Amino acid sequence: MxxxxxxxxxxxxxxxxxxxxxxxxxxxxxxxxxxxxxxxxxxxxxxxxxxxxxxxxxxxxxxxxxxxxxxxxxxxxxxxxxxxxxxxxxxxxxxxxxxxxxxxxxxxxxxxxxxxxxxxxxxxxxxxxxPRPDEMQFAQNSAMSREELIKYLIGGNVVPYYQPKVNPLTKRVESVEVLARIFDPERGVVIMPSCFLATAVQHGLVDLLTTTIAEKTATDMETLSAIFGPDVTVSINLSAQQLGDLSIPNRLDALFKAKNVLRQRITLEITEESALSSPEQLESLNRLRMQGFGVSLDDFGTGFANFRHLRHLPFTEVKVDRSLISKIHTDHFGQAIVRSLADFSLESECKVVAEGVELSEELEYLTSNYPSMLVQGFLICHPKPIEELEAWYVKWAAQCEYSEKVKS
Known part of the structure; x- marks a missing residue:
């Protein structure tokens, strides 16, 4: 055909x-x-x-x-x-x-x-x-104005998209990362973070953006559990700058408690656009762990993320940046870093996630060498609204089952 x-x-x-x-x-x-x-x-x-x-x-x-x-x-x-x-x-x-x-x-x-x-x-x-046609129009664009972003926030147009983290050995989705999108109902388009994230940072709207996404994610937890099982966890992005606010752990704790969501099922992915070193940042990070939240070091291999952070800070997960996963089957430098992380995870019980997996060769290398490492990327699943997750998971499970039959 x-x-x-x-x-x-x-x-x-x-x-x-x-x-x-x-x-x-x-x-x-x-x-x-x-x-x-x-x-x-x-x-x-x-x-x-x-x-x-x-x-x-x-x-x-x-x-x-x-x-x-x-x-x-x-x-x-x-x-x-x-x-x-x-x-x-x-x-x-x-x-x-x-x-x-x-x-x-x-x-x-x-x-x-x-x-x-x-x-x-x-x-x-x-x-x-x-991207889909409705996403392509806004895939890259000039920054959104403050007034526009506030309008979308007040109008309830900020929505969570979910990208699975898969266990390659069991084929199960163990976790999903939450990514912010804006849906413009008048134009019928999805606006990507590259258009509004810098605006949120510039005008002090990041906390409001995070709270909006966290509340909608908490509401979605029952549906996510029905699709992926009662043990699936959810990861929400939190910047290192936000950790400088000592009130944020208690505010997040109150938000999820009000929605009857166990803190053990929520991981905060710490994105490092600045060094994670001030007393306030470290206190907030420690308090999140004391409250039972998971904390993940995002984009390891870029910026300020390094082994010192993993050794001295109470991270429960580390995400290997796409730059180290890209063509890892032939990249000896990337292989050495990932091998060191895998060894560290065995000693510290810190999960490792390979993000940005886009090639079947990359997935095969990671699965063969590190079967317990979670994988995430476009090869497996693009970020999707919750309405599309179940259909994807049914298709994914069927593909995995077919592959296993072919191998046997």
């Missing part, structure tokens, strides 16, 4: 004509017929900038003479490109990963990167990460 024809328009930028022909042929096999190929990056940028054609996705080679992929990404950011971008590269992994980080700083919606030689499977998996 042939593939469904896609209506999305794709631009491919590469200085090699043979690579352009190959990618165009592969895209055709995947159902993408609206493909424009450019061997000259400047011609592609002019085409995109003047708006003669609306492109949903741009694939750009990283290593090109004169105008390289980083220049292309920078220019796409300057022109406020509304589509998604994917990096194509035959350079070493760290160079590609740094280019990806730079892309995010340019306000570009990055799908990921594909290593050369390009395969049909890698191309398909990347395109499968495209």
């Amino acid at each position: 042939g593939r469904v024809k896609s209506t999305k328009h794709v631009a491919v930028i590469d200085d090699s004509e043979s690579v352009l022909l190959l990618i165009k042929k592969m895209l055709s096999c995947l159902g993408y017929e609206k493909v424009s190929c450019f061997s000259c990056p400047q011609t592609a940028l002019d085409e995109i900038n003047f708006g003669r054609t609306h492109y949903d996705v741009v694939f750009t080679n990283l290593g090109m003479p004169d105008i390289d992929g980083m220049c292309v990404i920078r220019e796409l950011g300057r022109m406020n490109f509304r589509g998604a971008v994917c990096i194509i590269s035959d350079l070493e992994n760290r160079v590609t990963e740094l280019a990806a980080e730079i892309a995010k700083l340019q306000w570009v919606y990055l799908l990921g990167s594909i290593a050369k030689p390009i395969t049909l499977d890698a191309l398909e998996k990347t395109l499968n990460k495209l």
Whole structure:
């Protein structure tokens, strides 16, 4: 049976004509017929900038003479490109990963990167990460105004989306991370955090955002238990800056107590945009543990997160950042860090979560070497509203059962 024809328009930028022909042929096999190929990056940028054609996705080679992929990404950011971008590269992994980080700083919606030689499977998996149409419009955008955010908060338009953390050995969902989204009912679109999180931080609305999400999550606990079982836990993001407020542990405690939610089923994922070192931050962290909440060190491998925090602070979970999980099956540096974390977890009973799993090779490596490590990422499940979780879980369980039968 042939593939469904896609209506999305794709631009491919590469200085090699043979690579352009190959990618165009592969895209055709995947159902993408609206493909424009450019061997000259400047011609592609002019085409995109003047708006003669609306492109949903741009694939750009990283290593090109004169105008390289980083220049292309920078220019796409300057022109406020509304589509998604994917990096194509035959350079070493760290160079590609740094280019990806730079892309995010340019306000570009990055799908990921594909290593050369390009395969049909890698191309398909990347395109499968495209947001839904209602999300793409706001996947990357200029920051929301304070007035707009307050309007959405008061109107009850901030909603929790859930992304499962799966035990690869049992195939069970042991936990779900809560991610904030805004639903605009007038336009029928979902607004991503990149549009409103910086505004919340700038205008002191982060606590209100967190409280709103926590309250709706507490209301959803009964449904989450019905889908995943009574032992499933929920993770809510809390910034290191918020821990500086000594009242936050008691406020969260009162919120979940009022909803009859056991504190043992709630984990606070501490995101570190600043050093976790002030007496107030450390007191709040300790009090959360004393009250029975789990505490997770998010994005380990970036920013201020390090082994010193794990050794001296009472974390119950550590989440390995995508930068260390990306292509871990071939990345010896990432393998060494994850191995050290796995050893530490055995000694301290601190769970380890590999986040950002996007390739089947990454999942296979982690499952083979660390079967007790939880995994999370687009390969398993995109963040979803609670209404879509049960259907996903039924499908996921069926796929796992089929895979086991094939293996046996």
